[in-house]
Amino acid sequence: xxxxxxxxxxxxxxxxxxxxxxxxxxxxxxxxxxxxxxxxxxxxxxxxxxxxxxxxxxxxxxxxxxxxxxxxxxxxxxxxxxxxxxxxxxxxxxxxxxxxxxxxxxxxxxxxxxxxxxxxxxxxxxxxxxxxxxxxxxxxxxxxxxxxxxxxxx
Amino acid sequence: xxxxxxxxxxxxxxxxxxxxxxxxxxxxxxxxxxxxxxxxxxxxxxxxxxxxxxxxxxxxxxxxxxxxxxxxxxxxxxxxxxxxxxxxxxxxxxxxxxxxxxxxxxxxxxxxxxxxxxxxxxxxxxxxxxxxxxxxxxxxxxxxxxxxxxxxxxxxxxxxxxxxxxxxxxxxxxxxxxxxxxxxxxxxxxxxxxxxxxxxxxxxxxxxxxxxxxxxxxxxxxxxxxxxxxxxxxxxxxxxxxxxxxxxxxxxxxxxxxxxxxxxxxxxxxxxxxxxxxxxxxxxxxxxxxxxxxxxxxxxxxxxxxxxxxxxxxxxxxxxxxxxxxxxxxxxxxxxxxxxxxxxxxxxxxxxxxxxxxxxxxxxxxxxxxxxxxxxxxxxxxxxxxxxxxxxxxxxxxxxxxxxxxxxxxxxxxxxxxxxxxxxxxxxxxxxxxxxxxxxxxxxxxxxxxxxxxxxxxxxxxxxxxxxxxxxxxxxxxxxxxxxxxxxxxxxxxxxxxxxxxxxxxxxxxxxxxxxxxxxxxxxxxxxxxxxxxxxxxxxxxxxxxxxxxxxxxxxxxxxxxxxxxxxxxxxxxxxxxxxxxxxxxxxxxxxxxxxxxxxxxxxxxxxxxxxxxxxxxxxxxxxxxxxxxxxxxxxxxxxxxxxxxxxxxxxxxxxxxxxxxxxxxxxxxxxxxxxxxxxxxxxxxxxxxxxxxxxxxxxxxxxxxxxxxxxxxxxxxxxxxxxxxxxxxxxxxxxxxxxxxxxxxxxxxxxxxxxxxxxxxxxxxxxxxxxxxxxxxxxxxxxx
Numbered sequence: 001x002x003x004x005x006x007x008x009x010x011x012x013x014x015x016x017x018x019x020x021x022x023x024x025x026x027x028x029x030x031x032x033x034x035x036x037x038x039x040x041x042x043x044x045x046x047x048x049x050x051x052x053x054x055x056x057x058x059x060x061x062x063x064x065x066x067x068x069x070x071x072x073x074x075x076x077x078x079x080x081x082x083x084x085x086x087x088x089x090x091x092x093x094x095x096x097x098x099x100x101x102x103x104x105x106x107x108x109x110x111x112x113x114x115x116x117x118x119x120x121x122x123x124x125x126x127x128x129x130x131x132x133x134x135x136x137x138x139x140x141x142x143x144x145x146x147x148x149x150x151x152x153x154x
Numbered sequence: 155x156x157x158x159x160x161x162x163x164x165x166x167x168x169x170x171x172x173x174x175x176x177x178x179x180x181x182x183x184x185x186x187x188x189x190x191x192x193x194x195x196x197x198x199x200x201x202x203x204x205x206x207x208x209x210x211x212x213x214x215x216x217x218x219x220x221x222x223x224x225x226x227x228x229x230x231x232x233x234x235x236x237x238x239x240x241x242x243x244x245x246x247x248x249x250x251x252x253x254x255x256x257x258x259x260x261x262x263x264x265x266x267x268x269x270x271x272x273x274x275x276x277x278x279x280x281x282x283x284x285x286x287x288x289x290x291x292x293x294x295x296x297x298x299x300x301x302x303x304x305x306x307x308x309x310x311x312x313x314x315x316x317x318x319x320x321x322x323x324x325x326x327x328x329x330x331x332x333x334x335x336x337x338x339x340x341x342x343x344x345x346x347x348x349x350x351x352x353x354x355x356x357x358x359x360x361x362x363x364x365x366x367x368x369x370x371x372x373x374x375x376x377x378x379x380x381x382x383x384x385x386x387x388x389x390x391x392x393x394x395x396x397x398x399x400x401x402x403x404x405x406x407x408x409x410x411x412x413x414x415x416x417x418x419x420x421x422x423x424x425x426x427x428x429x430x431x432x433x434x435x436x437x438x439x440x441x442x443x444x445x446x447x448x449x450x451x452x453x454x455x456x457x458x459x460x461x462x463x464x465x466x467x468x469x470x471x472x473x474x475x476x477x478x479x480x481x482x483x484x485x486x487x488x489x490x491x492x493x494x495x496x497x498x499x500x501x502x503x504x505x506x507x508x509x510x511x512x513x514x515x516x517x518x519x520x521x522x523x524x525x526x527x528x529x530x531x532x533x534x535x536x537x538x539x540x541x542x543x544x545x546x547x548x549x550x551x552x553x554x555x556x557x558x559x560x561x562x563x564x565x566x567x568x569x570x571x572x573x574x575x576x577x578x579x580x581x582x583x584x585x586x587x588x589x590x591x592x593x594x595x596x597x598x599x600x601x602x603x604x605x606x607x608x609x610x611x612x613x614x615x616x617x618x619x620x621x622x623x624x625x626x627x628x629x630x631x632x633x634x635x636x637x638x639x640x641x642x643x644x645x646x647x648x649x650x651x652x653x654x655x656x657x658x659x660x661x662x663x664x665x666x667x668x669x670x671x672x673x674x675x676x677x678x679x680x681x682x683x684x685x686x687x688x689x690x691x692x693x694x695x696x697x698x699x700x701x702x703x704x705x706x707x708x709x710x711x712x713x714x715x716x717x718x719x720x721x722x723x724x725x726x727x728x729x730x731x732x733x734x735x736x737x738x739x740x741x742x743x744x745x746x747x748x749x750x751x752x753x754x755x756x757x758x759x760x761x762x763x764x765x766x767x768x769x770x771x772x773x774x775x776x777x778x779x780x781x782x783x784x785x786x787x788x789x790x791x792x793x794x795x796x797x798x799x800x801x802x803x804x805x806x807x808x809x810x811x812x813x814x815x816x817x818x819x820x821x822x823x824x825x826x827x828x829x830x831x832x833x834x835x836x837x838x839x840x841x842x843x844x845x846x847x848x849x850x851x852x853x854x855x856x857x858x859x860x861x862x863x864x865x866x867x868x869x870x871x872x873x874x875x876x877x878x879x880x881x882x883x884x885x886x887x888x889x890x891x892x893x894x895x896x897x898x899x900x901x902x903x904x905x906x907x908x909x910x911x912x913x914x915x916x917x918x919x920x921x922x923x924x925x926x927x928x929x930x931x932x933x934x935x936x937x938x939x
Contacts, residue, residue, distance in 0.1 A: 006893070015849045018906075022225065030189075035183070036183070036186075036189070036190035037182070037183015037184065038183065038358070039187070039361065040189070041361065041362070041780070042442070042443040042859075042860055043442065043443065044443065044859065044860070046443075046860035046861060047360060047443075047860055049360055054587050076183065077181075077182065077183035078182065078183045080181075080182070081182055086181065086182070087903050090181040090182070093181060094174075094177050094178070094181060095173070095175075097171075097174070097826050097827070099174065099177050099180050099181060100645035100646065100647070100830065100834060101360070101361070101408075101409060101410050101412075101644060101645030102176070102177075102179075102180030102181075102185050102408065102410070102645065103187065103359070103360040103361045103410030103411055103413045105180050105181060105359045109181065123538070124872070125872070127736055128868040128869045129868075129869065131867075131868045132867045132868050132869050133867075134868075135358075135360060135860065135865060135867065136356050136360070137357075137359060137360055137411050137834075137838065137865065138411060138645045138834045139412065139635050139830065139833065139834050139837075140833040140834045140835075140836060140837030140838070140866075140871050140875070141837065141866075141867075141868045141871045142833045142871065142875065143341075143830065143833070144868075145868065
């Protein structure tokens, strides 16, 4: 098996990792770095549970090869809270009740964080469009959308 | 606080929308789900070799090449595990033995050092099959022309309320014979007769099924599973593998969605089977998304022929139901769905004459299991649309029709049981008002049609007559309480609700109650299963009893120490107070160390641990020929949903303008969680109504991916949804509560179907009500050109 040695920044920490060439970013995060907050729902880029930020863009980490991530900056759900302080979106989704089983939550939070970074005041339609690739089977989405709306700058 | 003179207390925690107690973990990525548990370098990976045929005899299995493949540690097949398993009817084995009955059925499994090696080894297992004619339609399967799928049906063990017919593919036939239907037709002024077909669908938890098993050198097995049913799994695995219950430990971490799919026992037995061959090695098995779609439980298909009649004033007189459930290759769980469909077959209507035949049929389709609603969504899809047509035929306003026929306290339901007090009238009123049902809305543009639909529902917890719950409440030096329980947090919020119940009953703050998790059969008290919307009611009763018991132990000690009577004492926010002497003391320390005796000669009390259990003791079996008996179920939760929709004439696409849902929950322990259940259930129901179908062609699922099997996304739920609840108390529920987890997706398909009819004048046979289907139906019926 051929390995690549890559160096990347994950949640503000610089990591050097030897990865098999067929290993995905998702597998690397979960298996090499033990960042198990990012979830696998389909391994096919369809459910959004594995969404992470790669150079500020939301990506399905199951669709990205780890070897491509040399030099990249990655943010996972574990990187949203800083020094134990939750992000505004994390706080708000607790308040609105937008979490049930919680399995889609990490990917959902990352997609919403990416949206709020590029658009501080999204409309409801823009929120729904930004989250359309993140499947949730529990909530019906109402309280998730409400959380994003409430965390947007006013 | 001690100045309070009255013991009359208002509820402080029960009825409050406190935040969930599992949410901080979930928003920070630190909540532990099955695949997040670390097992170290000894971990092995399992894959299953599966049948490529829907129905075939197994002539030969050769595993030698797989066994020799480098990295493979063990290969198992059905010959090592012949014992049959089943919740209600023991009709399946862990691996197929002499015959495969659906495409995807496990035939063998491999444990290897990597998942890739395990998968490769599976492909090296040689199996010779002799394909057999398949059964792909339930009605055909029930006929005497169909080939037999389980020739040994007569030898299978089953519970005494399931009635298989050996020599056929019918694994249960539930009958209702109430009144005289044939005579009643003659009294009817209006009759509607329809057939609906409801397809198989999938639960689609975002976390697929997963389990890890390990056996130690003494033969004790530990199973970690994403599970709604750790205790039922312990029971089923123990019996199938001849392991003592006490030597089988099931640990159930956070569950990433269940919806019924993780109840009972399915793929979890596979890593256990492998583990028995490899003492000391943990073995992990996680389903791929494709496997999740058709190799595990699905929701059964249903064909329902319904005939219903009323008098000239719209009073229902008779109902005849013929239901064929497509149970799939095993109906070990599905037989009880058929039974539930039978004993609830009238829907929430008062009908004097009812004849029902609810028939569970083996087919060569994926195995049907519990699915949120347990048969009720499918059943109500038929009944509530037939009622809509009947109301129209009788020329009666639809809301009036529902209200005059809805089941009310004292009515005799289809099984002969007397209906309890319920809030269905209020539910109908709330929904009708929310969508302004009586007013026909104008379409927003000329290329759209507009319509409204409404439907009512009921559902009882479907379970054996005696499913138990138990709980303990323990206090620690800090005066905080920990609740031991065996029901699972699957997203519905049960850990939060149980903490609220314990806090209220004990007299401590909600923030001062912990749940002892994860559920672990070695330490947690028994709970039958996390199904049937039964936890708030059943486990809630057990937790309340345990908290009351702990409270009594505390008050007895303090009363003796203070030389007062317990009746004069209370616990408020963690302080024991006396209304008489106005003394007070915090719970800290005394709940572990006790208190010194009044004369200072020794100590009294000690560690406090309260225990509670609950089991309904009044449910009776029913007559097998008539379905009649004193009490078929514990209770019914009722409700109503309505939709105001527009349909694009050019495409048939549905746009929901507004929707509304209301359920009678008895008592909302946590109103925000009740509303969250209603929202999630409604959207799941709508998703099943518009998009979802396991497309089966000769036993092959042709759409096993999220691209081809679409579920509702954010943009599909972009409409206002009015959610309300009413509270007519349940006589034996904690503070009057009854369940609401499943109910919100039960009437949705029917309510949408009625709205589509109102908009287009077209009545579709069965869901999903896709744009294409609606467009073609409008075209065929000359509604558009």
